[in-house]
Amino acid sequence: MIDEAMVDLLLRIQDDLERAISAEEQNDPVSARSAIDEARDRIRATLMPMDAAGGGSNSQD
Numbered sequence: 001m002i003d004e005a006m007v008d009l010l011l012r013i014q015d016d017l018e019r020a021i022s023a024e025e026q027n028d029p030v031s032a033r034s035a036i037d038e039a040r041d042r043i044r045a046t047l048m049p050m051d052a053a054g055g056g057s058n059s060q061d
Helices: 004-025 029-052
Strands: none
Touching: 004 029
């Protein structure tokens, strides 16, 4: 089940990715990369506790 905190996280990630798409459309690769990095950081921060508990994947970029 998805709780309120997870919904908030997913909405923030969605916003980051929408900013990245918008920046790409405006030919602004620096801002696009920044928004992608923010989304990645949010995802990693969420998955780190799962990795420590053995619940996440060990894949690398």
